[in-house]
Amino acid sequence: MNFETLLVETHDAVTLVRLNRPQALNALNSAVLADLITVFAAYETDPAQRCLVLTGSDKAFAAGADIKEMSQQSFAAMYGGNFFAGYDRITACRKPWIAAVSGFALGGGCELAMMADFIIASETAKFGQPEIKLAVMPGMGGSQRLVRAIGKAKAMEMCLTGRMMDAAEAERAGLVARLVPMAELVDEALKTAAAIAAMAPLAAIATKEAVDAAFESTLTAGIRLERRLFHALFGSEDQKEGMAAFVEKRAGAFKGQ
Ligand code: CAA
Secondary structure, three states, rough: OOOOOEEEEEOOOOOEEEOHHHOOOOEEEEHHHHHHHHHHHHHHHHHOOOEEEOOOOOOOOEEEHHHHHHHOOOOHHHHOOOOOOHHHHHHHOOOOEEEEOOOEOOOHHHHHHOOEEOOOEOOOEEOOOOHHHHHHOOOOOHHHHHHHOOOOHHHHHHHOOOOEEEEHHHHOOOOOHHHHHHHHHOOOOOHHHHHHHOOOOHHHHHHHHHHOOOOOOOOOHHHHHHHHHHHHHHHHHHHHHHHHHOOOOOOOOOOOO
């Protein structure tokens, strides 16, 4: 697949997607969104691809939504056109994906990273929601996902001041799953993705659905969903294979059935 704003490679069962607008620090314009929607739809429907890594450059994961594209927009165009609603197509992806963040992840860049199932970051990563400095506010989920990731106090402080959080603080605060040296970021993310890709695909989808439900439901409803999904996996061939492989002391080979 060839894209104007993305570089896409496959590494066995892992899709690697690089944001590729270096001249604009990977600012997220409409072309990037259209390309991301296409690549995520292709990933979702390809059973051979079992995990995806989204990354940027060493300098920037993404420095936000494209300010130049937005600067002259009217209320009618933004509200009437439901600007940013296209990102719901990415968060609707049921299969696992990881954001591998180096450098700036600001505004929409931070928000895109937070749409991932988890973030692996390099020691140079910087996260922030600086929209308030532009007299706007987060518009791609930052006011909601950042609060859930790091709690109200830090999220409110970041959104109201626009200050950046460095990688160490982001890891301490729980925004980032793991920090790695910059030179190893993509390899580490690919290794982690390959480990996920080796799991039974139905178990991965069900696990993601259950963990995500923790944000949307009461404890009782979430635990009921978890239990039902756990029961449902006993209808899969992969469950028989996974447990047989344990008993026979070998690696399981999973088909997504
Ligand atoms: N939109 C459009 N262009 C951007 C951009 C953005 N978000 N961020 C950087 N660029 C462009 C710059 O305009 C510049 O282009 P030119 O060479 O044509 O002038 C190029 O990328 C390089 O940027 P800088 O020269 O500014 O690089 P720097 O290293 O000096 O600074 C930076 C880096 C601190 C990240 C700075 O670029 C910056 O502050 N960027 C904007 C960050 C921001 O405000 N993001 C939020 C956007 S709004 C949003 O995201 C809304 C939402 O909720 C979704």
